[in-house]
Amino acid sequence: MKQIRRRSLFSMTAMLFGIYIFGQQTVNRTVLRTNQESIKQYICELAQYGKDSLGRGNRVAFSNGDIEGRAYISKLMKKNGLDVHIDAAGNIIGSRAGQDMSLLPIVMGSHTDMVPLGGNYDGAVGVISAIEVMQVLQEHHVVTRHPLQVIDFIDEEGGVVGSHAVAGNLNKSALHEISSSGLTIAEGIRAVGGNPDKLADAIKPKGSFAAYLELHIEQGAFLENEKKDIGIVEGIVGIEEWEVTINGFANHAGTTPMLHRQDALLAAAKLIVSINDIVKGIPGKQVCNVGKIAVEPGATNVIPGKAVFSLELRDLDEKKIWNMFKAIKLRADSIATQTATTISFKNLHLSSKPALMNRKIQDIIKTSTTQLGYSYKVMASGAGHDAQEMALLAPAGMIFIPSVGGISHSPKEYSTPEAIYKGANVLLQSILQLDRQ
Ligand code: HGY
Ligand code: MN
Ligand code: MN
Numbered sequence: 153m154k155q156i157r158r159r160s161l162f163s164m165t166a167m168l169f170g171i172y173i174f175g176q177q178t179v180n181r182t183v184l185r186t187n188q189e190s191i192k193q194y195i196c197e198l199a200q201y202g203k204d205s206l207g208r209g210n211r212v213a214f215s216n217g218d219i220e221g222r223a224y225i226s227k228l229m230k231k232n233g234l235d236v237h238i239d240a241a242g243n244i245i246g247s248r249a250g251q252d253m254s255l256l257p258i259v260m261g262s263h264t265d266m267v268p269l270g271g272n273y274d275g276a277v278g279v280i281s282a283i284e285v286m287q288v289l290q291e292h293h294v295v296t297r298h299p300l301q302v303i304d305f306i307d308e309e310g311g312v313v314g315s316h317a318v319a320g321n322l323n324k325s326a327l328h329e330i331s332s333s334g335l336t337i338a339e340g341i342r343a344v345g346g347n348p349d350k351l352a353d354a355i356k357p358k359g360s361f362a363a364y365l366e367l368h369i370e371q372g373a374f375l376e377n378e379k380k381d382i383g384i385v386e387g388i389v390g391i392e393e394w395e396v397t398i399n400g401f402a403n404h405a406g407t408t409p410m411l412h413r414q415d416a417l418l419a420a421a422k423l424i425v426s427i428n429d430i431v432k433g434i435p436g437k438q439v440c441n442v443g444k445i446a447v448e449p450g451a452t453n454v455i456p457g458k459a460v461f462s463l464e465l466r467d468l469d470e471k472k473i474w475n476m477f478k479a480i481k482l483r484a485d486s487i488a489t490q491t492a493t494t495i496s497f498k499n500l501h502l503s504s505k506p507a508l509m510n511r512k513i514q515d516i517i518k519t520s521t522t523q524l525g526y527s528y529k530v531m532a533s534g535a536g537h538d539a540q541e542m543a544l545l546a547p548a549g550m551i552f553i554p555s556v557g558g559i560s561h562s563p564k565e566y567s568t569p570e571a572i573y574k575g576a577n578v579l580l581q582s583i584l585q586l587d588r589q
Contacts (some may be wrong), residue, residue, distance in 0.1 A: 181294065182523065184280065184294070187284065189569075190287065191569065192569045194280045195572075198225070202217020202218060203217065204269075204461050209563055212266065213307035213332055214340030214341075214343050218333070230244075231292055234283075235249075239317075240317075240350040240352075242340070242345060248300045249300060252297050255299065256299075257298060258296070258361070258362045261279070261303035261307075262538060263279065263306075263308075267309050269562075269563060273369045274561065275308055276571055278366050279304045282579065285580045298362055300583065301361075303318075306341065306346070306500075307337065308538055310329075310540055311503070311504070314503075315540070316502065318355065319355070320356075320357075325499040326502055329398075329501070361542070361545060362546065362586065363547050363586050364515075364539060364542040365544070366539040368533075368537060369552070369554075369560060370557045371535045371565075372534060372552065372558045376554045379425030379527070380554070382526050382574065383530075383552025384521070384550075385531060385552060386513075386532060386548075387509060387532050388506065388532070388543075388550070389533065390473055390504055390505050391464060392477065393501045395500060396423070396495065396498075397498070398416040398493050399493060400491070402448070405456070419459070419491040420461055423484055423495065426461065427442065427480050427483075430479045434476070437532070438472055439466050441464045442461050444461060445460070446460050456466050463497075466504045466534065470506055481579045502586070504541070505540065506528070507544075507548070509548055512547060513549030514549060517549055524574070524578060531552065533581070551578050553571045555567055
């Protein structure tokens, strides 16, 4: 801070044009670039944590691998001069002081947990590139006007749990839901150093940040197909999730006549096909997914007495999600009658509202991308992101980079080091532009 007080009028003027004077050193911020090799190395190092016995990536939230991965991220943040703090929700927050600590922080973030048998790029690219941005600033002795933060949000894949908590939207009942690690969310938060009893401490009121920026892999194939370097996200879909329970009657598979069966799995199968038909039967980009199913008692010679499956609906329009759900419920009622079963829906508390990204931030990303000589496409995100929750607190923006083959949530997920490098440069230059505002 002393440097600032000593800064001459000339250096203040120079700063407005993107040049910092620090003693003898002059830094033109517009020529700053991230380091492709460092980013590649950090992604590779993080990928070593959370492998299963067959060497596949399985760093699900709150698992031992996640805990080790988070320790690695904390260490990397510290190595790059950040002040590291774990909030009550278990999010890792790395902070760097600005020249004017009365200004609101500019925040970059994403997540380092993954889906079961996921890839090494979803989330990790955003957190690691943000740390790399901090490293570049550190190496060039650039002190921004605003304080800066990097947040590695907890359990993004379980329903943006960490960012839900920061936005004050982590419902108490969600704490009892079982995460992919087998722990409840409350137990998981404790395991990563948070305190679920003090979640209120993690909440940031609206207007707590100057801006939020998240770099992420596209997880689809639009950028690759259209040969664009950067995706500028205009909006993120809303996601609603339900647990669907079908109760039939478990009975002998050989002696019960076909007409007298109350087969819960058969009802589930009919309903799953109907869900698909309903969602495909209306115009638009809405999607549905049934990704998990359990059947009881689960024996070859017993008629299934109970089936429980997950249902997820996504769209940019929240009303449309609920209209689709209404149609699904109506169909479920008739399937229940037809199969002599009961069907109930429990809405899970980890849904995300659709979120529009801030127009000004989209423009800032566009300017950075163009100045760097990269091509871009303005697009919607079909995947959920922490930016959704952060958009409730501050102007938010997202930068996408191409996913090879459009594959994600798979061990085959991949983005080239060059593509990530370009995204990280856009992140760096956008942060510096935001800092001038
Ligand atoms: O499921 C999602 O959309 C995200 O990857 N969390
Ligand atoms: Mn992600
Ligand atoms: Mn994901």
